[in-house]
Amino acid sequence: MYSQAKYLIAGDSALVVEFGSEISPQINERVRGMYLAIEKAAIPGIVSLTPTYRSLLVQYDPLAVPYRDMLETLQKLEGSLEKMELPKPNVMEIPTLYGGDCGPDLDFVCRHSGLGRDEVIRIHSSREYLIYMLGFAPGFPYLGGMDERIATPRLKTPRTKINSGSVGIAGQQTGIYPLASPGGWQLIGRTPILLYDPQRNPPILYRTGDYLKFVPVSEKEYAEIEQQVAQGRYEYRLYPKKEAKK
């Protein structure tokens, strides 16, 4: 982590506030802090914010606030971050049906890891995964912190279509596909909930710095939740994260 954030120029309408050059939960926490602080401060002239692993892209209207003024405002805000009281990150539960048609590669992950099916599921669903950033596609979460024991290389030949809601493993990473797309992840399960729903407000329920927790469900529960989602009466489970064990 840098001792002080770097302010990089990204053209005439944006600045990048960079807190470090590597992937770490501490750096990401700074990004989240700055992101929430800017949002709370409702700084005039800011058009959009893109928090990522280690930096925050701030797009602004230079006709309203020129470069020097925006830089000064952001630096001042950064200086007050330490004292700022920020809301706890949320944990969002992802009900997941493991294996079968929903997770055609679960057996491969078992063979690769030398672990039993139940053990792989237990390991995968036991942690709360930090969302480092959202990118690539609407609501696509880049998650950190998967147990190395279930790490599995990507498929040699990517699938041309992966269903939306598919839960997969790619190397050390785990993730979910919010939309159907091609991809090379090892698919171990699927969630019936909608990670991305353009008709919902907000269309995506989690943010950078929040956590996802996979919760194993049975086929019957999967079908019930799927129906509730279709009828618009599924209650998404989001709650503030409990104090981290240090």
Add this chain to the structure above:
Amino acid sequence: MNAVKVISPGALTTVQDAGRFGFLQSGISVSGVMDSYSHRAANLLVDNPQEEAVLEVTLMGPVLEFQCSTRIAVTGAMMQPKLNDQPVPMWRTIPVKEGDRLSFAGIQGGCRAYIAFAGGLDVPVIMGSKSTNLKAQVGGFEGRMLKRDDMVPLKAPSGEARLWAAGEEWIPNFPAQITLRAVLGPQEDLFTEAGIASFFSAEYVVTPANDRMGYRLEGEEITHKAGADIVSDGIVMGAVQVPSSGQPIILMADRQTTGGYTKIATVATADLPLLAQAQAGTKIHFQRVSVEEAQQLLRMFYEKLQAFARARRPVNA
């Protein structure tokens, strides 16, 4: 019915406005028009707010049949619009009647034309914008490019039915060689001095790999100090990304929100319309400007549009 019927859709015709900026933090791309000058000018010619949604037409134009009387304007790429098979001018308000057909005789310069409709397009505002996001399949007309037999709903034109024409001096041409002004950064420190010197002095050519996501260029290799990969960060329109090949890619309207390649510079927003109309083979020189200069260029861009609005000439049908 206030609508326009798609008889044939053309190569890629989508509904676009100034873009969707509110959801980048969720990974939802901006989309929006590629050439914001032609977009805004088209709207001014039909007395719309500058940012109203229009149809962006790519290379090969559609055939559209009006289901109502309204006023339209066509700007951007020189695509030779015709109304009921009779040539009609671009950069000028065209009154149309129910049953009239708009078609295009073929492209003579540029890449993208814009069709504005008086009153605007009556498509839903999704996440703050009418723009089509092809990847997320939302916005615009059913989240996709137009196809045959679509009925694209129009708002009823309001106010006085005034007809305008823009003078020659307001109409861009599409030269085979362009200069794009660019601000160094955000990752300039990851390139060699020679790499930066190449970028600002050599000639780069637009390759056939150019679309709404980005423009791949070819030219003198831009060298990195130690590799082209970075931990992903956010990307703006006009960002010049340089992967390990050393060949630059300028990211445009449909770019992803984040990416993991070094970015040497960012094209001045005011110069992006020029790039948006550049066909494969166009030669590009990059000229370095400071962030303050680029912001001044953007101010002049908006002043030019205000001047455009004042300089429109009223014409008779």
